[in-house]
Amino acid sequence: MSEPQPSTSAGPAAAGLVLPAYRRDDGRAHPPLDFPDYRSTRLRAPGRPLVLLSHGLTEVTGPLLGEGRVGETDHDLTVHHPGQPQGERIVVTGRVVDGDGRPVAGTLVEIWQANAAGRYRHDGDRHPAPLDPNFTGLGRCLSDAAGRYRFVTVKPGAYPWKNHHNAWRPAHIHFSLFGRAFTQRLVTQMYFPGDPLFAYDPIFNSVPDHARQRMVARFDLDTTVPELALGYRWDIVLRGRDATPLDQEDDQ
Amino acid sequence: MTAPPARSPAPPGLTPSQTVGPFFAIGLPWPDGPLVVPAGTPGAIRISGRVLDGAGEPVPDALVETWQADPDGRFAHPDDPRGAGETGFRGFGRCPTDPQGRWAVLTVKPGPLPAPGGGIQAPHVDVSVFARGLLDRLVTRIYFPDEPEANAADPVLARLGPERRASLVATAGEGGTLRFDICLQGDHETVFFAL
Numbered sequence: 001m002s003e004p005q006p007s008t009s010a011g012p013a014a015a016g017l018v019l020p021a022y023r024r025d026d027g028r029a030h031p032p033l034d035f036p037d038y039r040s041t042r043l044r045a046p047g048r049p050l051v052l053l054s055h056g057l058t059e060v061t062g063p064l065l066g067e068g069r070v071g072e073t074d075h076d077l078t079v080h081h082p083g084q085p086q087g088e089r090i091v092v093t094g095r096v097v098d099g100d101g102r103p104v105a106g107t108l109v110e111i112w113q114a115n116a117a118g119r120y121r122h123d124g125d126r127h128p129a130p131l132d133p134n135f136t137g138l139g140r141c142l143s144d145a146a147g148r149y150r151f152v153t154v155k156p157g158a159y160p161w162k163n164h165h166n167a168w169r170p171a172h173i174h175f176s177l178f179g180r181a182f183t184q185r186l187v188t189q190m191y192f193p194g195d196p197l198f199a200y201d202p203i204f205n206s207v208p209d210h211a212r213q214r215m216v217a218r219f220d221l222d223t224t225v226p227e228l229a230l231g232y233r234w235d236i237v238l239r240g241r242d243a244t245p246l247d248q249e250d251d252q
Numbered sequence: 253m254t255a256p257p258a259r260s261p262a263p264p265g266l267t268p269s270q271t272v273g274p275f276f277a278i279g280l281p282w283p284d285g286p287l288v289v290p291a292g293t294p295g296a297i298r299i300s301g302r303v304l305d306g307a308g309e310p311v312p313d314a315l316v317e318t319w320q321a322d323p324d325g326r327f328a329h330p331d332d333p334r335g336a337g338e339t340g341f342r343g344f345g346r347c348p349t350d351p352q353g354r355w356a357v358l359t360v361k362p363g364p365l366p367a368p369g370g371g372i373q374a375p376h377v378d379v380s381v382f383a384r385g386l387l388d389r390l391v392t393r394i395y396f397p398d399e400p401e402a403n404a405a406d407p408v409l410a411r412l413g414p415e416r417r418a419s420l421v422a423t424a425g426e427g428g429t430l431r432f433d434i435c436l437q438g439d440h441e442t443v444f445f446a447l
Binding site: 017018019020022024025028029030031032033035038040041042043044045046047048050051052053054055056057058059060061062063064065069097099101110111112114120121122124125136137138139140174176180181182183185186187188189203206207208211212214215235236237238239 | 327
């Protein structure tokens with residue numbers, strides 16, 4: 001068995017600078033930048049290979065954006081207007097954890113979505129489905145000490161887009177997360193189980209096959225609220241980090 | 253029914269990235285997003301630029317985020333092993349591009365930092381770029397044009413050829429402002445990093 005090697009970001013040459021070492025995605029979870037089936041990548045994906053950046057202080061730290069960013073009802077997208085929004089009410093809950101299953105506590109989670117008819121409240125959305133005067137589609141919350149988050153909203157509709165003939169996006173909610181380090185920043189989309197549009201959506205299918213289901217929530221009767229809202233559960237996994245080599249120092 | 257054989261629990265797989273799409277403006281821009289420091293802060297610098305695509309056209313639906321140390325090279329973060337820095341320094345900026353592809357943040361120049369492998373990293377700002385058509389964020393860095401010696405000694409810049417290195421150094425504009433264009437693709441492509 002080989003000796004444990006100190007990670008490159010915390011070796012003796014660092015002169016006492018012991019940093020957490022975030023493991024890299026080995027290319028198996030995230031989609032490639034260059035994915036021609038998704039037409040907008042063609043002029044936007046970089047042409048040159050990415051340059052490997054070793055993790056320094058700027059990368060292992062990150063914005064810890066706190067309570068001042070989140071209002072009391074920001075997690076409930078159904079109460080931001082005088083009336084109730086149209087559509088199927090849902091509760092989306094889950095945990096934010098790292099790649100080792102440790103909870104990521106106190107992290108800002110931001111979501112945005114189309115309304116139940118598949119229309120975004122955005123000038124750029126030309127889909128001729130109705131806007132809902134009682135739905136904006138923006139939510140925020142902070143994960144709790146166990147990494148849990150919770151949103152109340154309506155199920156977004158599928159909608160057409162111009163990527164190819166008869167292109168439709170499966171219903172989804174956009175999620176933005178910070179984690180506790182610049183390395184953990186993640187923007188992604190949550191999908192709903194059994195959507196017949198998965199097979200036709202290049203954005204969903206840009207992710208390697210084995211990792212696609214990680215983006216799909218599951219129906220959950222335990223969090224379903226009787227007479228009110230269906231429950232969906234979706235856990236979000238940010239990058240994990242190796243144990244800091246403090247234990248190894250004892251051996252030296 | 254027989255249970256499948258017990259296996260050691262596999263670590264959970266990373267949640268894949270997906271594009272921010274064209275409609276993030278519903279939720280992500282904040283009124284104070286571009287203000288890393290409050291307006292009127294002594295020594296504040298405006299860093300602005302454009303995001304351009306492979307045809308040289310402005311990208312009007314990108315989101316640029318910045319993260320950096322304070323002027324003493326400290327972070328208000330528990331994982332800075334030198335101790336948390338000056339309280340109240342947010343260090344974070346967020347600005348959507350306008351129809352001409354322009355973005356800007358108001359900040360102060362960060363201090364230099366000890367590098368993980370030894371040596372000193374020149375003052376820099378980490379940048380994330382999100383947009384429709386980007387299935388994952390792009391990561392780059394802004395370095396400062398008035399730090400030629402520190403930039404020459406910076407271990408990250410040192411690994412790049414001179415031409416590519418130049419894409420990471422902001423250029424001085426009028427009145428002490430800085431300009432930093434982000435070219436997603438093409439002859440002047442900005443250096444982007446794998447984290």
